[in-house]
Amino acid sequence: MTYYQLKWLRSYLVLAILFFIQIIPSTAQQTLYKEKNAIVEVRITDLLKRMTLKEKILQLNQYTLGINNNSNNIGEEVKSLPPEIGSLIYFSNDPLLRNQIQKKAMEQSRLGIPILFGFDVIHGFRTVYPISLAQACSWNPKLVEQLCAVAAKESKLSGIDWTFSPMIDVARDARWGRVSEGYGEDTYANSVFGVASVKGYQGKNLSDQFSIAACLKHYVGYGESEGGRDYHYSDISSQALWEAYLPPYKACVDAGAATLMSAFNDISGTPATANRYLLTDILKKKWAHDGFVVSDWNAIEQLIDQGVAKDRKEAGLKAFKAGVEMDMKDNIYFEFMEELVKENKVSIAMIDDAVSRVLRVKFRLGLFDKPYTATTDEKARYLKKEDVELAKKMAAESMVLLKNKQILPLRKETKIALIGPMAKDKTNLLGSWSFNGRDADVESLYEGLKKEFNEPSQIIYAKGCDFDKDDESGFEEALATAKKAEVIVLCLGEKKTWSGENASRSTISLPAIQEKLIMELKKLGKPVILVLSNGRPLELQRIEPLADAILEIWQPGIAGGSAFAGIISGRINPSGKLAITFPLTTGQIPIYYNMRQSARPDQGKYQDISTESLYWFGHGLSYTNYNYESLTVSKTKFTAKEKIKVSVTVSNIGKMDGEETVLWYISDPVASISRPIKELKYFEKKAIKLGEKVIYQFEIDPIKDLSYSDANGNRILEEGDFYIYAGDKKLKIELIK
16 A cells, blocks of 8 residues: 555545544543544544643653662652653563553553553563574574564563564674674565564564564664674665665565664765655655654764754754654653744644554554553563473574584584583573573583583583683693593684674684684694684684584574584584675675676686685585485566466485575576676475475566666566576576567
C-alpha cells in the first residue's frame, strides 16, 4: 500500500470514527480509547483529541530506568520520572520495578497511557546465544527465528516490550567494531536474517503473550563509516544506497517491523538523524511504514557536533521534521517542542502524526489492555532446557572450519594440550551486548572438552599468556604442557569489549603476545589446532601457516563449550560458512566477494601482497565431501513474465553424515549500470546422509532476481545473458523479449 493509499484509508477511518461516536452512548465515548475491542485507529483518534500538547510531547521522549538499580535509590528514581513519559530504556530485569513505574503511569497520569519499556536485547537475554555475525554463518534463518522468540519470551517476562534489534547494517569493514552485531557483508543475507529476527521477536501478532516489538537499526549506511571508525561520515552514492544498504530495511518493513532506529552517521552530508529523504520520503511515504522512528542514544544533540545544527533547539527541529518521532535520552523534544509549536515551526498536525505512531505501537502490543508484567522467579523465566538446546545448536552450526590438514576430528584417546587465554575464559565467550549474561551460565571450552573426551587425564591445560600486553612468563608452562601431549589445541581471540559499539581497531590482527605464543608452540613440531573466538574477521597471515587446522567459533554465548568440543571430536560435523570475508591483511580492506570488476582486471593489483583474500565469503569446510552435479534449468531462454527453476544435485561422497548449504549466485555480465561480479540471491541448507543425494532448487523470478535498482530506487530489468552459480558449477541463461 502506498503512502497516499494509506492516507486515504486513514481519512476514511476518521469519518467512520466520527459517525461511530455519534451513535454510541455518551458514557462509552468518555473511554473509547480504553475499549479493548475497538479498532486501533479509532482508539488512537479518541485518545489524541483528549491529550494536551505537553502530554503529547512527553510521548515522544525516552528516558532511562534501572541504571543505578539498588534498594537505596529505586524509590527516588521512580519518583523523579514523569508518569506521562512515552518510553524508558529498562536496564533492570526486575518485573516488580517495571510494574511499579508502570502503575505510576496508569494511575497517576491524567489519561493512563502505558509506558513502552525498551532494551538492547541483541543475541539473547539471559540465554545468550552466538553473536549475530556468527548466526549468519549458520545459514539457518529458521533457527535464528526460534532463538529470537526465546529472547522475546525472556525479555517479556523481565518487563521489556521492545528490543533495539536486529541490526541489519551491511558491513564490509572488519575494523568497525559493530560488524559483530549484524549479519555480514551481503545484502541478501542481511535481509533474510533480519526478517527471521523480526518474526522471532514479534511472533504472529504483537499482542501475543511473549511478543516484543523489533527495531531495525541503524537506518541507514552506518556500516559504511569511513575507515571503520564508529560514528564517522559515510560517503554513500545513491546507487549504493538503493542497491546495497536499503534492501534489508525494505524486506524487514514488509515483514512488519514495528520500529526503526536512525543511524549515528552523516550520510554524504546529511546525518541520518536529520535525513528527511530517508526517514520520510522513503520510509513513510514510499514504503508506507506506520510505526515510529527512535533516535540513537543522544544522536539528536550530536547534530551539533556533525555541523548541521547550531544548538539543541535547532537539532530537535531538524530531527523531528526529518521524521524522528522519539528522542532517545537527549530530552531535547521535551525542552523545546512546545516552544517550536508556538513559533509555528512545528505544526500540531505533525505532532499528532508522531504521537499516533508511538501510540499505534503501544496499542498493537496490547499495553493499554495488559500494562503489567506477570511476576515470576528467575527459574521460571530463564535458561529453560529446550532454550539452551537451541543455543547449543546455533553454536554448533555457526562455527566455521577454516582449515584442516586432515588433523581433525581427533580420536577420543588422543592426549590434548589445551592452551591459550580463551581456553578457560567464560566472560568473553558471551560477546558484546550481553548485559544479562552471566559467567556462571557459560560452559567454557575447557569444560566442554573435558566432558567430551570423558577421561580428564586426556586434557592437560596451560594458559600460556593473557589476551594482550607482553608478559611471556606463562610460555614456559605452556611449552612444558604441550610436550606431554600428542596435539595442541590453542584457543586465542578477542575480549568481548574489542568488538561492538565504539570498538574500532586500526588493525584486525591478534595482539603480538598471542601470535608469539603460537610461534613458540609450533617449534615443538606437534600438530596445532587453532581455535579462534572473536567478533570480527581477523588478519591471520603470519599465523595461518603455523596451524594444521583452524576452527572459527566466534563469540558463541553460553553453550559454546560443548559445540566446540563436539566438532573437535567429530561428534558434530561442522557446517558453517563465512558470512563475511577474512582479508589476508588489514590493508586489503575493503574486500568483499561481490565487488565490481576492475577496468584492467590483470593490473591495478597490490604490489606487495596478494589481491586474494585469506578466506572468501561462503568458505567453510566439512568432515565429509560433497559432489555438485551439473546445474539443470527448466528453460534456458525465457521472458520477464516466466519463472524458471534451476536445480543441482548434491551427493555426500565422504565419510559421515553432514549438512550442506548451497549458495545460489547470479551474475549479469553486461548491463546499463555495471553490476557486481556476482550476487547472492538464494540459499538453502539441508542434511545429507552419507551416500545420499539431495536436490536443491532455486526458482528464479526475473523481476525480483534479475533486475537491479538504479540511483532512484527504480527496478531495471534488461534482456540478455545471465550466469547462475552453485558450488563449483556455472550455467548460462538468457532473458528474451
